[in-house]
Amino acid sequence: MPPISILVFDIFGTVVDWHGSIVREVQAVYPQVDADAFARAWRERYQPAMQRVRSGEIGWTRLDELHRGMLEDILPRFGLEHLDEAERAHLNRVWHRLNPWPDSVAGLARLKSRFTICSLSNGNIGLLTNMAKRGGLPWDCVLSAEVFHAYKPDPRVYLGAAGVFDVSPAEVMMVAAHQDDLAAARDCGLATAYIERPMEFGAAHIKDVSPDPANTYHARDLLDLANQLGC
Amino acid sequence: MPPISILVFDIFGTVVDWHGSIVREVQAVYPQVDADAFARAWRERYQPAMQRVRSGEIGWTRLDELHRGMLEDILPRFGLEHLDEAERAHLNRVWHRLNPWPDSVAGLARLKSRFTICSLSNGNIGLLTNMAKRGGLPWDCVLSAEVFHAYKPDPRVYLGAAGVFDVSPAEVMMVAAHQDDLAAARDCGLATAYIERPMEFGAAHIKDVSPDPANTYHARDLLDLANQLGC
Numbered sequence: 001m002p003p004i005s006i007l008v009f010d011i012f013g014t015v016v017d018w019h020g021s022i023v024r025e026v027q028a029v030y031p032q033v034d035a036d037a038f039a040r041a042w043r044e045r046y047q048p049a050m051q052r053v054r055s056g057e058i059g060w061t062r063l064d065e066l067h068r069g070m071l072e073d074i075l076p077r078f079g080l081e082h083l084d085e086a087e088r089a090h091l092n093r094v095w096h097r098l099n100p101w102p103d104s105v106a107g108l109a110r111l112k113s114r115f116t117i118c119s120l121s122n123g124n125i126g127l128l129t130n131m132a133k134r135g136g137l138p139w140d141c142v143l144s145a146e147v148f149h150a151y152k153p154d155p156r157v158y159l160g161a162a163g164v165f166d167v168s169p170a171e172v173m174m175v176a177a178h179q180d181d182l183a184a185a186r187d188c189g190l191a192t193a194y195i196e197r198p199m200e201f202g203a204a205h206i207k208d209v210s211p212d213p214a215n216t217y218h219a220r221d222l223l224d225l226a227n228q229l230g231c
Numbered sequence: 232m233p234p235i236s237i238l239v240f241d242i243f244g245t246v247v248d249w250h251g252s253i254v255r256e257v258q259a260v261y262p263q264v265d266a267d268a269f270a271r272a273w274r275e276r277y278q279p280a281m282q283r284v285r286s287g288e289i290g291w292t293r294l295d296e297l298h299r300g301m302l303e304d305i306l307p308r309f310g311l312e313h314l315d316e317a318e319r320a321h322l323n324r325v326w327h328r329l330n331p332w333p334d335s336v337a338g339l340a341r342l343k344s345r346f347t348i349c350s351l352s353n354g355n356i357g358l359l360t361n362m363a364k365r366g367g368l369p370w371d372c373v374l375s376a377e378v379f380h381a382y383k384p385d386p387r388v389y390l391g392a393a394g395v396f397d398v399s400p401a402e403v404m405m406v407a408a409h410q411d412d413l414a415a416a417r418d419c420g421l422a423t424a425y426i427e428r429p430m431e432f433g434a435a436h437i438k439d440v441s442p443d444p445a446n447t448y449h450a451r452d453l454l455d456l457a458n459q460l461g462c
Contacts, residue, residue, distance in 0.1 A: 064397065116364060126396040129372040133347060141360040141373045146395075164377075165357040166295065 002171045004191050007111055008120035008143060008161050010152075010176035011128065013200040015108075015119075015137065015222075016098035018043065023202065025094050033078050036202055041077065045070040050122060050151040060149045062124040068092045095123065096130040101197070105136050107222025110231040118143045120161050120174065122151050153184030162190070175225065179212055186214060193217035193225055233402045235422050238342055239351035239374065239392050241383075241407035242359065244431040246339075246350075246368065246453075247329035249274065254433065256325050264309045267433055272308065276301040281353060281382040291380045293355040299323045326354065327361040332428070336367050338453025341462040349374045351392050351405065353382050384415030393421070406456065410443055417445060424448035424456055 012018045019039050026035035049066040052058045071092050075081050083091070111117055118141040119128050125144045132139055141164075145151045148160040162169045169189030176182050177197040186192050193216060196209035211218040219225035243249045250270050257266035280297040283289050302323050306312050314322070342348055349372040350359050356375045363370055372395075376382045379391040393400045400420030407413050408428040417423050424447060427440035442449040450456035 116360060118360075124395070125372060125374075125378070129347060129349075129396070133371050140364050141356060142371075143356075147356070147378055164355075165360070 002168060004171055004173045005115060005167060006118065006161070006165055006172045007115045007193075008118050008172060008174055008190075009108075010174070010178060010181050011119055011121035011123055011131070012095075012098070013197055014175065014177040014195055015104045016100050016131065016135065017199075018095070018098050019200060019202045021098040022094055025091075025097070029091075030078075030080060033080065036204060038074070038078050040201060040205075041074045042067075042070055045073060054151055054154060062146060063122055064092065064095075064124055064127055067095055093130075096127050097134060098131055100135045100137060101221065103221040103223045105138070107226050108138055110226035111222065111229065112138055112140065114229065114231045116140045116165070118161065120152075120157065121145065152181055155184070155188050158185045158188040158190055162188075173216065175222075177209075182212075182215055191216040193219060195222065195225065196220050233399060235402060235404045236346060236398060237392070237396055237403045238346045238348050238424075239403060239405055239421075240339075240348065241405070241409060241412050242350055242352035242354055242362070243326075243329070244428055245406065245408040245426055246335045247331050247362065247366065248430070249326070249329050250431060250433045252329040253325055256322075256328070260322075261309075261311060264311065267435060269305070269309050271432060271436075272305045273298075273301055276304060285382055285385060293377060294353055295323065295326075295355050295358055298326055324361075327358050328365060329362055331366045331368060332452065334452040334454045336369070338457050339369055341457035342453065342460065343369055343371065345460065345462045347371045347396070349392065351383075351388065352376065383412055386415070386419050389416045389419040389421055393419075404447065406453075408440075413443075413446055422447040424450060426453065426456065427451050 009015055022039040023035040026033055026038050049070055053061055075083060108117055117139060119139055120143045121128055122145045124146045125142055128142045128144055143161055145157055148156050150156040159169060162172045170191065173191035173193055174182055174185035175193045175195060177195045177200060182192040182194060194212065198206050198209050200207050217225060217228055219228060240246055253270040254266040257264055257269050280301055284292055306314060339348055348370060350370055351374045352359055353376045355377045356373055359373045359375055374392055376388055379387050381387040390400060393403045404422035404424055405413055405416035406424045406426060408426045408431060413423040413425055425443065429437050429440050431438050448456060448459055450459060
């Protein structure tokens with residue numbers, strides 16, 4: 001096996017806390033809304049929206065635009081159908097303002113000392129860049145589904161990341177808090193690291209973070225991964 | 232006019248010293264070669280190689296591959312036809328190992344404090360990422376012709392950069408040491424900043440760095456640009 005030289009990271013839930021960030025912002029701006037239910041309802045529409053692109057039902061569409069359509073769908077259910085265009089546009093960009101988990105910035109800085117570290121997210125390039133600049137995520141390179149015009153778990157995304165660096169898939173490790181993302185990466189020949197994020201859906205909805213022995217690494221958080229990788 | 236929020240940078244000659252870097256490496260490894268002539272001969276084939284892609288004669292091809300073809304063309308002229316595959320591959324990746332101009336890292340760090348800073352180069356993503364990691368170039372995002380599958384001065388590259396961030400072209404400023412790059416960006420509605428790099432082709436071939444009043448800014452180097460932009 002060649003040594004791993006590139007680490008590519010899932011973002012939503014793995015590096016940033018989408019649920020907690022959206023809950024805090026919605027609670028602050030729209031205190032009448034059940035922010036936990038709102039965040040989960042928005043996110044529930046994520047895979048079905050991307051599936052319309054994956055299936056070819058619609059052409060390549062950036063996640064910002066998919067998020068906006070999902071938002072339009074759920075606003076009436078939460079009594080927010082009165083929001084004007086500027087309010088909707090601002091709320092939709094909450095995905096650019098997600099906060100890193102407490103270990104993320106320090107963990108990435110350590111991992112960056114030995115590896116090339118890149119996002120590899122279904123988020124669009126602008127979203128990921130704005131998020132990184134705001135949160136201090138020290139990427140060597142912002143890679144996105146937008147570069148490959150395909151959404152994970154499409155193999156073109158994982159193989160595209162290896163292709164960008166002209167290395168074999170085995171020299172790339174996918175880091176994610178989602179076993180399905182890692183399984184698809186493994187099918188493409190990438191190494192995989194699972195990150196436990198039991199609070200991804202909030203403290204009221206603890207997630208199963210059981211290890212899968214198929215993964216190359218299993219880590220509590222990004223600092224633990226840095227420890228295991230000797231960074 | 233909306234305020235400028237995104238700065239996109241040409242790389243070869245603007246942020247890094249391709250001529251000096253190649254000369255130093257060739258002198259060290261192949262002392263019998265006229266390194267100055269070698270570097271210029273390689274670079275002279277740059278625009279014709281990309282023109283084959285722009286014209287549609289060949290499909291999308293990364294710059295690493297174009298550089299390799301250009302290298303194969305010039306090796307015999309410099310008595311280097313005996314290089315084996317590993318030596319050719321290593322020499323071709325000298326474009327990943329170009330050194331920043333002395334002002335680049337400090338200038339970019341200052342500009343980053345007020346603007347989103349991105350590469351916008353015909354170099355491929357892997358080349359630009361390796362170069363940035365080695366040289367300490369603190370990009371918020373590595374943008375490349377590879378993202379848009381088009382080579383500058385194709386308008387898709389300049390307009391693509393604005394599109395990535397969902398801003399109008401006037402909110403983006405192209406920073407380059409080449410008037411033709413800036414003219415193409417201006418035609419797309421971007422602001423432009425010219426950077427003087429009189430030594431781009433080496434001390435023996437001083438370049439004309441006269442101002443063009445059509446540019447939004449004219450700066451001696453990136454520190455001067457940061458001064459003018461109040462960073």
